Amino acid sequence: MLTRPPTSSANPLDGLTGAGLARGEGAYARWATSIGAMAFSLYILLTAATAWIMPDANWDMLPYLAIAEEGTYPDPQVLHDYAYSTVKAGVSAGDYKALTDDGGGFRSHMTENAADFHSLLGMYRIKFLYAEILSSLSHVVSPVEAMRLVQVFSVLLFGLITLLWLRSEGALALAPVVGAILIMADFGETARASTPDLLCSALFLGGLLAYTRKREVATAILLFLAFMARPDNIVFLAIFAVLLVAFRQRGWGALAGFGASFIAYFAISHWAQHPGWWPHLWFSSIEQHYNMVGFEPPFSVAAYLKAFAASVVRAIGMNSWVGVSVLALAGWFGLERAGFRLDRRAGVLFAALVLGVLAKFTVFPIHDTRIYFPNLLPPFLLLATPLMALWASASRSGHRAALQVIPGDKA
Numbered sequence: 001m002l003t004r005p006p007t008s009s010a011n012p013l014d015g016l017t018g019a020g021l022a023r024g025e026g027a028y029a030r031w032a033t034s035i036g037a038m039a040f041s042l043y044i045l046l047t048a049a050t051a052w053i054m055p056d057a058n059w060d061m062l063p064y065l066a067i068a069e070e071g072t073y074p075d076p077q078v079l080h081d082y083a084y085s086t087v088k089a090g091v092s093a094g095d096y097k098a099l100t101d102d103g104g105g106f107r108s109h110m111t112e113n114a115a116d117f118h119s120l121l122g123m124y125r126i127k128f129l130y131a132e133i134l135s136s137l138s139h140v141v142s143p144v145e146a147m148r149l150v151q152v153f154s155v156l157l158f159g160l161i162t163l164l165w166l167r168s169e170g171a172l173a174l175a176p177v178v179g180a181i182l183i184m185a186d187f188g189e190t191a192r193a194s195t196p197d198l199l200c201s202a203l204f205l206g207g208l209l210a211y212t213r214k215r216e217v218a219t220a221i222l223l224f225l226a227f228m229a230r231p232d233n234i235v236f237l238a239i240f241a242v243l244l245v246a247f248r249q250r251g252w253g254a255l256a257g258f259g260a261s262f263i264a265y266f267a268i269s270h271w272a273q274h275p276g277w278w279p280h281l282w283f284s285s286i287e288q289h290y291n292m293v294g295f296e297p298p299f300s301v302a303a304y305l306k307a308f309a310a311s312v313v314r315a316i317g318m319n320s321w322v323g324v325s326v327l328a329l330a331g332w333f334g335l336e337r338a339g340f341r342l343d344r345r346a347g348v349l350f351a352a353l354v355l356g357v358l359a360k361f362t363v364f365p366i367h368d369t370r371i372y373f374p375n376l377l378p379p380f381l382l383l384a385t386p387l388m389a390l391w392a393s394a395s396r397s398g399h400r401a402a403l404q405v406i407p408g409d410k411a
Contacts, residue, residue, distance in 0.1 A: 032173035037163060040175035043182075044159030047191050051151040056192040057095035059107060061087055063117070063124040064194065065143050068134035070121070080114035090144025106288050119292040123280055125272035129228035130196035147194040154198040155191045161205045162377070168213065171384035173391075178380060185324045185376045186369045197370040200229035204374040211254055211349065212382075219253030220260070226374070227261040234258075234265050235363055236356035236375065243348050243355075251345075277364070285311060285366050307365055314367035321369040321376060325357055328379035331387075340386035340393075350382050 066083040073079040088096050100111040110117045125131065130150070137146035166172045190198050207222030227233045237258040244251045274280070275292045282297050283289050285307040315322050332350065335341070342350055353375045360372065369376075 036166075036172045036175035040163060040179050041159070043179045044155060047159075047188055048152045048155040050188060051155055051191040052148050054192060055148050055151065055194060056189070057087075057091045057099060058193055058195070059099050060124070061144070061147065061194045062099065062110075063121055064127075064130065064134065064147070064196075066117075067121050067125045067127075067131045068138060068143065070125075071135075076118035077114040080117050083117075084111065086143045090142060106290070109290055113290070116291045120283075122273040122275055122292065123283070126231050126268055126274050127196045127229060128268055128272070129225060130199060133199075144194075150196075150199055151191055151194065154202045158198065158202040158205060161202065161209055162381070165205075165209050165212075165381050166384060168209075169381075169384045169388065171388045174384055174387065178377070181324065181327075181377060181380050184320055184327075185373060186320055187373075190370050190373050193370065195370065196229045197373055200226050200233065201374040203229060204233065205378060207254075207257065208349065208378050211251060212346065216251070216253030216256075219251070220256040223254060223257030224260045224264075227257070227264070228268075230374075231261075231265055231268060232360060232364065232371070233374065234261050235360045236352065237261050239355050239359055240349070240352040243352050247344065247348050249345055249348050281307070281364055284364070304365075308362075311361070311365040311367045315361075319367050319369045321357070321372040324376050325354065325372075325379075328376075328383070329354065331380065331383050335383060335386045335390065338390060340390045342382060342386060346382045346385070350379055353379050353382075 062083045065086055066079050069082060070079060073082050084100070087099065091099070099107060101108055110120075133150060134143065134146050137149060140146075141149065162178060163172070163175065166175055166178065190201070203222050204226035207219050207226055210216075210218035210222055223233075223237060227237065237254070241255050241258040243249075244254060268274075275283075275295060278299055279289075279292060279295050279297065282295075282303075283292065286303055289295055332342070341347075357372050357375045360375075364371075
């Protein structure tokens with residue numbers, strides 16, 4: 001028959017380990033806010049340093065640099081030569097070869113054909129704010145360094161806004177957890193890529209923080225700027241506006257940001273000579289087309305469903321945004337069941353963020369995490385308030401339980 005071993009035979013190492021863990025727990029509880037803020041700040045600084053020292057040489061650098069200097073080089077061939085020579089001077093020889101030579105495929109073709117390269121720029125020109133920033137910075141530093149500066153600035157701004165959000169909720173102790181979520185959400189990879197994604201995310205996060213603090217003017221400005229960095233954010237803004245009206249929440253800043261973005265979307269699309277939703281989706285998710293001028297493939301439900309299914313498989317197997325989104329929903333559900341709920345204003349925003357990811361994927365099924373990154377962290381920051389309430393409740397319960405223990409009671 002199995003019996004419980006006598007207490008006296010317990011391994012002394014177990015007691016020592018338990019005492020050490022208790023001391024560590026007590027020390028962290030005492031200094032949790034400072035430790036959390038310092039650990040998260042260190043992570044952000046390391047990420048910013050990595051973005052500068054070890055940037056990712058991605059092909060999108062070429063069209064982004066081209067649209068930044070179209071006014072200076074109006075001729076397609078001259079603009080093409082400028083973009084390629086600039087990237088060649090700013091990256092390693094191995095990286096340049098990878099960007100320009102794929103054995104006769106898309107990249108090799110674009111290296112040799114200025115007209116076809118120029119025909120793609122409408123899909124990049126629509127990121128108006130990013131192009132203007134690069135153009136301005138290129139007068140101070142080299143164009144490739146300008147891209148890196150934007151990334152470093154975006155990392156630092158994103159980190160600062162995150163800390164401000166946690167501080168405003170009294171949740172700096174959770175900063176290491178937030179850092180872990182960012183790691184899962186490929187924050188480092190997004191920081192290293194020379195794209196407008198992280199700049200958009202930082203502005204977007206600032207706009208949402210302003211919304212939670214009821215700073216309506218700041219909300220409108222920052223959400224509009226995030227849209228100007230990546231116009232596909234119009235999907236979230238539309239959903240958010242509908243939910244605000246449906247649930248009768250005051251948020252004229254968000255509504256104004258949506259209204260301005262809605263008007264600007266059509267104006268910028270026309271100015272940028274964007275090829276349109278279906279041709280762009282065809283190029284990104286179905287088949288790369290070498291020349292987008294006059295490219296108007298007929299809409300096909302079968303082709304869309306095939307692209308959708310392929311993107312679902314790739315998103316689950318290759319990317320992290322699906323898992324991070326499910327984790328946020330699980331956290332919300334668990335806290336709800338425990339009786340720690342979001343208030344109505346935060347709940348509407350949480351719903352808009354989740355529905356925004358689903359809607360963006362449905363409208364434009366592409367699997368890359370960077371596309372959905374702006375929506376990934378805010379749900380966890382919204383859950384910080386009920387999570388801290390749960391933490392406080394657990395601490396009080398534990399304290400009361402400790403007081404009820406009778407010294408010397410062996411029962």
